[in-house]
Amino acid sequence: MHSHEAVKQLDVIPADELATRLPPQVLAQLPQQGVTVFSVTDDASDTAAFSARYGFGLEDCANTIVVRYKKDGGEHYAALVSLGSLRLDINGAVKAALGAQRLSFAKRELAVELSGMEFGGITAFGLPQDWRILVDAAVMERAQIVMGAGIRAAKLLLAPDVLRQWPRCEVAQMTLVAE
Numbered sequence: 001m002h003s004h005e006a007v008k009q010l011d012v013i014p015a016d017e018l019a020t021r022l023p024p025q026v027l028a029q030l031p032q033q034g035v036t037v038f039s040v041t042d043d044a045s046d047t048a049a050f051s052a053r054y055g056f057g058l059e060d061c062a063n064t065i066v067v068r069y070k071k072d073g074g075e076h077y078a079a080l081v082s083l084g085s086l087r088l089d090i091n092g093a094v095k096a097a098l099g100a101q102r103l104s105f106a107k108r109e110l111a112v113e114l115s116g117m118e119f120g121g122i123t124a125f126g127l128p129q130d131w132r133i134l135v136d137a138a139v140m141e142r143a144q145i146v147m148g149a150g151i152r153a154a155k156l157l158l159a160p161d162v163l164r165q166w167p168r169c170e171v172a173q174m175t176l177v178a179e
Contacts, residue, residue, distance in 0.1 A: 009054075009055075010036070010038040010054070010157070011038050011039045011040075012036055012037070012038045013037045013038060013039055013154060018030075018037060021037075021039075021151070021153075021154060022037070022149055022150050022151065022154065023116055023117055023126060023150040023151065025116055025126035025127075025150075026117070026123060026125050026126035026149060026150035027126070028126065029125040029126045029168075030125050030126075030156075031158075031162050031165075031166060033162075034158055034159060034161070034162040035156050035157070035158045035162060036156070036157040036158070037149055037154055037155075037156055037157075038154065038155055038157065039153055039154050040053075040054070040152075040153060040154065040155050041053075041153075042152050042153060045120050045121065045152040045153070045155075046120055047061045047063060047084040048084075050146070050155070051084065054146075056146050057085070058083070058084035058085040059083050059084070059085040059086075059142065060083075060142055060143075060144065060145055060146060061083065061084040061085075061145070061146050062081050062082065062083055062084070062135075062139050062145040062146065062147045063081070063082060063083075063084055063148075064079050064080070064081050064122050064123050064124050064147065064148055065079070065080045065081075065082070065088070065105065065122075066078075066079055066080075066105070066106040066110075066111040066114070066115065066122060067079075067080060067090075067094070067098075067103055067104065067105055067106060068103070068104055068105075068106045068110075069095075069098050069100035069101075069102060069103040069104070070100060070101045070102040070103075071098065071099055071100050071101060076098075076100075076130075076131075076132075077106060077114060077128070077130075077131045078098055078131055078132040078133070078134060079122075079124050079127050079131055079132075079133045079134070080094060080134050080136070080174060081124050081133070081134070081135040081136060081139055081147070081163070082135075082136040082138070082139065082174060082175055083136065083138055083139055083142070083145075083175070086136065086138055086175040086176070087175060087176045088136070088174055088175055088176070089174060089175060089176045090103060091103070093172070093173055093174045093175070094134070094172075094174050097134055097170075097172040097173075097174060098132065098134070114128060115127055115128075115150075116150075117148075117150040117151065118150065118151050118152050119152075120148070120152050121148045121149060121150055121151045121152040121153075121154070122148055122150070123147050123148040123149055123150050123156065124147065124163070124168075124169070125150070125156075126150055132170060133168050133169055133170060134170050134171075134172045134174060135160075135163055135169050135170065135171050135172070136171075136172065136173070136174040136175050137171055137172065137173045137174070138175055139160055139163070139171075140160045140163070140164060140171055141160075142160055143159065144157060144158065144159050144160075145157075145158060145159075145160055
């Protein structure tokens with residue numbers, strides 16, 4: 001299936017409806033160009049179910065994971081954007097990229113509270129300004145990716161170039177390379 005055919009089958013949310021559907025902080029940071037927002041059913045929001053239902057490969061689904069880390073005596077948060085098909089090298093590459101002494105996944109309730117987004121829908125756009133946002137280098141190699149939209153009922157379809165041009169995005173090699 002060609003990508004433009006896939007987009008036709010998506011239930012695209014018109015721009016004038018986004019304000020009533022997406023969290024305000026997500027909408028505020030969403031690039032004006034190059035992002036298609038479409039609705040998904042709640043039962044198909046998680047990556048594997050979404051991939052099966054909508055025909056996007058796991059390698060085109062980018063998940064945003066919230067981590068908590070200690071650095072210079074303080075506690076910090078960061079968002080990691082990586083492909084559904086790859087495993088993050090949390091204790092190696094991610095720790096090094098953040099310069100973290102200790103690193104752990106943020107607890108679900110905390111990730112939801114701090115981001116103001118729904119669990120399973122957390123996205124890189126609209127996160128607190130003091131969070132670092134690291135995007136795995138492998139994400140940048142895809143033609144297009146699907147990301148969360150802040151809620152479980154919607155997703156974002158965009159070219160990785162949109163992320164590359166976004167000032168908050170830091171590209172880093174963070175996944176385990178298959179031997």
